[in-house]
Amino acid sequence: SYELTQPPSVSVSPGQTASITCSGDKLRTKYASWYQQKPGQSPLLVIYQDTKRPSGIPDRFSGSNSGNTATLTISGTQAMDEADYYCQAWDSSTVVFGGGTKLTVL
């Protein structure tokens, strides 16, 4: 079965750039989506089709997908961006999530 691998945790200082990776075999051939989840809340879509931002998502969130790795980049990270982030892709009629990355802003 298809698997997506994320680092368990990433730390960033306020105002700096955070990068969260998501690795999977030939991931570049699939569209990747990214979700933000804060404690006690439902997940929120922040990036879809590798690079697109839904309405209302700040432009400091961006995405890329190349080779076997998709990357979520948060520029000028703010304290409010501290959350768990999950990547997701679709493979052979099933949906796969990465294990999630806890982003700490300190």
Added chain:
Amino acid sequence: EVQLVESGGDLVQPGGSLRLSCAASGFTFSSYWMSWVRQAPGKGLEWVANINQEGSEKYYVDSVKGRFTISRDNAKSSLFLQMNSLRVEDTAVYFCVRVVRAGVTGYTFDIWGQGTMVTVSS
């Protein structure tokens, strides 16, 4: 306002059954694939099942095949998940989610409900 509201979560004994419901509003329900996604306490997201617009295509994660059934009622803008032979490891918050598809591999969950808690314990 686009909204998904789940209900039906409860405490149930192992081997028991439960039916989750999801009421959709603010969009044309019959035009979208829908899914259930779950999250065990303190764990990550796990996709559970998909259903297409007409209800003719259904897909499940291997761990629930033969035990769970996804269905929908487009006339009532409602999504369901019938869960039988429940196990302790099915304990989770279950989210109802709208799907947006793009091309062959584009599959995105754009709208999420607030979730309903299912606890399987004796």
